[in-house]
Amino acid sequence: MKPNHGAPKCVARLQSEVSVMAENREKARGRPGRKPAENAAASSVQVLDRSLKLLELVAEADGAVLTDLADQADMAPSTVHRLLTSLAQHGMVAHDGETGAWTIGVKAFEIGTAYLRFRKLGTISRPFLKQLMEVSGETANIAIEEDGDVVFISQAESHAPMRAFFRPGRRGPIHASGIGKAILSTWADSQIEVLLGGRSLQHFTDKTRDTLPMLLIDMAEIRSRGWSIDDEEHTLGMRCVAAPIFNEYGEAIAGISISGPAVRLPDEKVAALGPIVRAAAEELTKVMGGRLKRS
Structure with a gap:
């Protein structure tokens, strides 16, 4: 058949x-x-x-x-x-x-190390955040830079009834953030221009550095001072003092800050807290195995 x-x-x-x-x-x-x-x-x-x-x-x-x-x-x-x-x-x-x-690629490695950096920084920074909060009476924060923004990863919240609060994972504009400006200040002006030159800097308040020339003037002042100030540039009535944290290559990857109502952070208190925040950032850099960037 x-x-x-x-x-x-x-x-x-x-x-x-x-x-x-x-x-x-x-x-x-x-x-x-x-x-x-x-x-x-x-x-x-x-x-x-x-x-x-x-x-x-x-x-x-x-x-x-x-x-x-x-x-x-x-x-x-x-x-x-x-x-x-x-x-x-x-x-x-x-x-x-x-x-x-077939082996793991460089991009996968970068993602993995970013996760490790996140976990490491969040854990190691806890005592530093708590100490800053106790010294200042204000909320202490730590955030990393990512794709031209800052991302908050941890904080020690103030006990005061009126206080700053930044939910972990929240993103913020790098040009209108104490931590963001602290990180930017470690870059050359040419690098800042490459990052921000092609984008519109959002206007939040009358104090926002929303043009590149204004921001670069602020960068020069921050470099001279050693710490940054968010002077109600993102939210009216709130001020912030921040300093950068460096990795083992001397690159600013994060920042630590103190944030609170402007009425509790007048100029004289900001001037007193600036060196304290900077010292905390430098010590945290050393504990993480980072290297401070020399001018």
């Missing part, structure tokens, strides 16, 4: 008809089939899940070839190659052409 080569086509056609009939039944019951946008979203999530799984496997293996990764991930080698190529374009993995091994 000759094999029936038409059977697979019949089966496929029958399966297709059954699928259409099932979808029509769902629609009749008020449950329409998935929309194209929903299908696209589900597909995107699946790609992300698979990519993250591969990234995890590459990290664990410390160098693995494509076939091994495909076996471990239970994916087709062609799919694994496509996902790895996309990850490599973003610097998350790297490929050795001679051995064929």
Whole structure:
């Protein structure tokens, strides 16, 4: 008996008809089939899940070839190659052409060290924040610089009824923040111009340094003084004194500050607190293994 080569086509056609009939039944019951946008979203999530799984496997293996990764991930080698190529374009993995091994990329390393820096800074800074809060009676904060903004990661909140509060994770404008300006002051004017020259500096109050020339004048004063002042530049009635924290390369990666109502932080108190905040920043830099930047 000759094999029936038409059977697979019949089966496929029958399966297709059954699928259409099932979808029509769902629609009749008020449950329409998935929309194209929903299908696209589900597909995107699946790609992300698979990519993250591969990234995890590459990290664990410390160098693995494509076939091994495909076996471990239970994916087709062609799919694994496509996902790895996309990850490599973003610097998350790297490929050795001679051995064929895939390893973790520089960008993944940068993300990992950023997380470690966040955890390390948040933990080590606690006693410094508490001490500054007790000395000043005001809220002490610590924040990092990220993509031209400041991100607050921890604080020791004042016990006063009226006080400053910065939720961890909150982002702030670098040009209208005590910590932001403290970090900027460690950069050359040319670097500041590259970062902020192409963007509009948001105006918050009449005291906001919302033009590059005004900000650069402020930078010169901060460098001479050794600490920055947010003089109601973001929020009327609130002042801040801040100083930068440096990493092992002498780069300012964060800042520590004291913030409170302007009525409790007059000029003479700000002048007295400035050196205290700067000393705390320098000591925290040393404890973290950082290196102070020399003028």
